[in-house]
Amino acid sequence: MTVRVRFAPSPTGMFHVGGARSALQNWIYAKQQGGVFVLRIEDTDAARNKPEWTEGILSALDWIGISRGSYEGPYFQSANAGEHRAAAARLHESGRAYYCDCTREDVQARTGSQYQGYDGYHRDRGLAPGPGHALRFRTPDEGATVVVDLIRGEPTFENKLIEDFVIARGDGSPVFLLANVVDDMTMGITHVIRAEEHLPNTPKQQLLWEALGVKPPIWAHVPVVVNEKRQKLSKRRDKVALEAYRDEGYLAGAMRNYLMLLGWAPSGDREIVPWSVIEDEFRLDEVNLSSAFFDEKKLRAFNGEYIRALPVAEFVDACQPWLTGTGTIAPPPWQPEEFDADAFAAVAPLAQTRIAVLSEIVPNVDFLFLASPLIDEAAWTKTMKDGSAELLDDAVAAFEALDSWDAESLKSTLEAVGAERGLKLGKTQAPVRVAVTGRTVGLPLFESLEVLGRERTLTRMRAARLRLV
Numbered sequence: 001m002t003v004r005v006r007f008a009p010s011p012t013g014m015f016h017v018g019g020a021r022s023a024l025q026n027w028i029y030a031k032q033q034g035g036v037f038v039l040r041i042e043d044t045d046a047a048r049n050k051p052e053w054t055e056g057i058l059s060a061l062d063w064i065g066i067s068r069g070s071y072e073g074p075y076f077q078s079a080n081a082g083e084h085r086a087a088a089a090r091l092h093e094s095g096r097a098y099y100c101d102c103t104r105e106d107v108q109a110r111t112g113s114q115y116q117g118y119d120g121y122h123r124d125r126g127l128a129p130g131p132g133h134a135l136r137f138r139t140p141d142e143g144a145t146v147v148v149d150l151i152r153g154e155p156t157f158e159n160k161l162i163e164d165f166v167i168a169r170g171d172g173s174p175v176f177l178l179a180n181v182v183d184d185m186t187m188g189i190t191h192v193i194r195a196e197e198h199l200p201n202t203p204k205q206q207l208l209w210e211a212l213g214v215k216p217p218i219w220a221h222v223p224v225v226v227n228e229k230r231q232k233l234s235k236r237r238d239k240v241a242l243e244a245y246r247d248e249g250y251l252a253g254a255m256r257n258y259l260m261l262l263g264w265a266p267s268g269d270r271e272i273v274p275w276s277v278i279e280d281e282f283r284l285d286e287v288n289l290s291s292a293f294f295d296e297k298k299l300r301a302f303n304g305e306y307i308r309a310l311p312v313a314e315f316v317d318a319c320q321p322w323l324t325g326t327g328t329i330a331p332p333p334w335q336p337e338e339f340d341a342d343a344f345a346a347v348a349p350l351a352q353t354r355i356a357v358l359s360e361i362v363p364n365v366d367f368l369f370l371a372s373p374l375i376d377e378a379a380w381t382k383t384m385k386d387g388s389a390e391l392l393d394d395a396v397a398a399f400e401a402l403d404s405w406d407a408e409s410l411k412s413t414l415e416a417v418g419a420e421r422g423l424k425l426g427k428t429q430a431p432v433r434v435a436v437t438g439r440t441v442g443l444p445l446f447e448s449l450e451v452l453g454r455e456r457t458l459t460r461m462r463a464a465r466l467r468l469v
């Protein structure tokens with residue numbers, strides 16, 4: 001039997017990091033089993049779906065390594081609507097489902113006001129189909145539904161506690177629970193790997209599989225991803241969109257490595273491992289049962305390590321979208337013609353060791369390309385103290401006298417200027433850095449001045465000096 005798994009997102013918003021994790025787990029499982037990964041877009045909630053969200057899912061999957069053309073699909077749930085209705089009709093004909101026109105008030109009037117479930121009133125009344133008549137599944141009165149779950153063992157649900165749930169609404173449209181089962185069935189899905197939040201639906205879905213005469217799949221319900229307060233990651237409260245991380249400059253390799261560590265770890269004392277190791281070693285049945293903390297700080301640190309591990313030329317390439325402003329990434333503060341690829345290449349190795357996400361490249365190098373630096377006023381006020389004007393005067397004079405404009409000479413020269421005033425290099429550097437780059441932190445100063453060049457450096461130092469009059 002060929003293993004067939006599916007990833008079945010609903011296109012109702014930005015693509016969630018938890019979804020990306022489920023997709024990767026399905027992807028790896030299919031690969032390990034020599035199986036097939038199917039992508040199905042569950043687009044039947046017309047009020048909440050938007051075509052652009054579907055495009056977002058496809059491009060986010062592509063980014064994370066599940067590339068278009070390498071899986072089966074995408075299929076669209078809406079295209080299978082005929083099958084959903086046919087399944088509902090079959091369940092009715094076989095007596096496994098019946099029509100009901102009770103309102104919630106009717107049920108509550110019969111059973112007591114607090115009762116939330118359904119009392120089975122129409123089970124044997126033979127109500128004919130008609131407008132406003134919902135179709136309910138007749139759940140077994142006895143026995144238990146045992147779900148075979150690769151992560152959880154065999155969660156068991158007493159059938160008598162499962163009410164006769166609705167499978168098609170009063171207007172005849174099948175509900176999601178049934179559509180999802182029918183799609184999995186028609187697509188020959190053998191393993192359903194999905195988030196834990198779907199577990200309460202699973203016994204109902206398994207009963208539908210059985211009633212439709214098909215062997216149910218094997219399930220795997222993966223614990224949810226939570227924030228630092230142990231709350232389920234929510235798009236209103238937390239940064240959950242994979243696209244947001246991509247646009248901030250997380251590397252796809254770092255992201256997918258990190259996502260796979262949520263609730264699982266490779267062998268040995270390792271966290272950062274090649275993708276091939278994860279593909280070999282990942283085991284669904286080793287996934288931890290407790291919810292997994294999505295730690296953005298840790299992800300950042302991870303990403304920094306991935307950035308540092310890149311060959312410099314690849315780092316330079318990886319920075320391009322932020323240097324030019326491509327697609328959904330905001331343009332940098334300089335004009336395209338101000339950008340100097342050689343100057344960038346000269347400082348790239350210095351930046352590579354300092355940034356944790358690629359978007360941070362921009363504030364680190366903007367001083368090189370802008371006609372005058374973007375002065376951070378708070379940094380200016382904090383740094384430019386009594387004596388800064390004179391210090392800049394002396395530094396300008398000493399730099400003007402330099403024969404060779406290189407980092408070493410610049411450093412020893414400024415060191416000497418400071419020493420005359422009894423200042424350490426750090427204190428001497430600060431006003432020069434703010435004058436030239438506009439900021440108190442950034443790339444190593446003397447290498448920066450070397451790349452910026454004599455004229456531009458001196459012009460900026462003189463301009464700063466004038467502001468201090």
Ligand code: GLU
Nearest residue numbers: 008009010042180194198
């Ligand atoms: N469309 C559902 C969701 O996005 C998936 C349900 C499933 O995986 O069975 O939550």
